[in-house]
Amino acid sequence: MQETTAIAAPEQAGLEPAKRESAAPQHKPQAGKNTNPRYAELYRHYPTIDYLRRRARRRLPHFAFEYSDGGSGKEDAGIRRNWAALDAVELVPRYGVMPSLPPCEVELFGRRYAAPIGVAPMGGPAIVWPGADIYLARAAQRARIPYTLGTVGCATIEKIAEVAPDVFWFQLYRAARNDHAIGFDLVRRAQAAGCHALVLTLDVPVRTTRAREVVVGLGGAFQADFKKMMQMAMSPAWTMALRKNGIPRFSNLRAYAGDVSINDMVAFARREMGGAFTWEEVAQYRDRWKGALVVKGIMHPQDAEKAVSLGVDGMFVSNHGGRQIEALPAPIDVLPAIVRQVGKRATVMMDSGIRSGTDVVRAYALGAAAAFAGKAFLWGLGALGEEGPGHVIDLLIEETQSALGQLGARAPDQARSVVIRHEGALQF
């Protein structure tokens, strides 16, 4: 099981509050129907997700930024491939048809969402910004887009159900010891809490190396050494967030591990979880879970076919955001073949590399019912703390509407009939 890093308490005192960005409200793109009164000011400083990433790099403790930003392979080759593949998809516009910007609401598993956008599950996002899970969930609920809590997230299923009752999805890693005692209990809790979709992650069958995590000391047991203490001291806003929200913990596992130390919890997670679900296990979860069942990490049309044959409702085409091995193709390049294979039998979604609403429309145009993002939300948190996730959502929705409008699509579905140049598309 990969994403099981946690963090110990810094013992900082007397740190200054974070400096506030001060700027007069300026231009706000027409597409907006978001309700954040600070949007214009935030937009002036952070008009795209790339600006948030740059700010996060400067503002976060180095180890926290490295956790949010790193991937597999030399110089994050896997992440770079995802970005390059999305950048290479060209969409041909048609004009003379669009007097105003289109709405971009979608339906997923029988529920309406504000846009074909969602928050991908993440383990330990509170390392990047203490309190992250709650801030992400709250922003998603406010904007009405799906939020996926990770098994090794830092808030409980029950808490997220309170904060984000209308948009709550839950991701499960394989916890198979004692006949899936923990896995089945987590599913029971998610069902009892009213979670709408269960996401089984298939694509972490092994642990791989993310060099940037290893060299900042997040590869194993966490030690609040001098280097990390210095980094925290130089990031007062992060340290304040830590004081406010407490030390990140794998909150969902506390019910099973007890009130143990961070490093004991990491050890517990590594002991209890591991490998990826087999198809037989997917079938077992299908039998138990009454809501929408989604598998995450599909990269081959025949695996998509297998999932459909087991009765899953949806799937994420994903390479785990380039965090496993760098030889995997970009999900956008396998998406069309998987969409062709699945047809209308299940809902195909995509993540890995989404950094703009234009990327969302690229994925949508190639058949994805929605595109989810992971790192973009972490950079938002890193740059803006609590208000970061909301700004990322606002940017993604505005950009999605703008991209649809530019193409002459009056609704998301019309993006599927534009002419597309996609030379990277894999044929199976």
Ligand SMILES: Cc1cc2nc3c(=O)[nH]c(=O)nc-3n(C[C@H](O)[C@H](O)[C@H](O)COP(=O)(O)O)c2cc1C
């Ligand atoms: C810090 C971090 C932790 C993650 N943890 C998990 C996890 O616990 N479970 C999971 O299924 N995916 C996890 N992912 C993968 C995301 O769900 C998603 O597939 C990926 O981030 C999408 O790519 P993107 O970051 O380029 O948007 C994680 C991603 C990041 C960046």
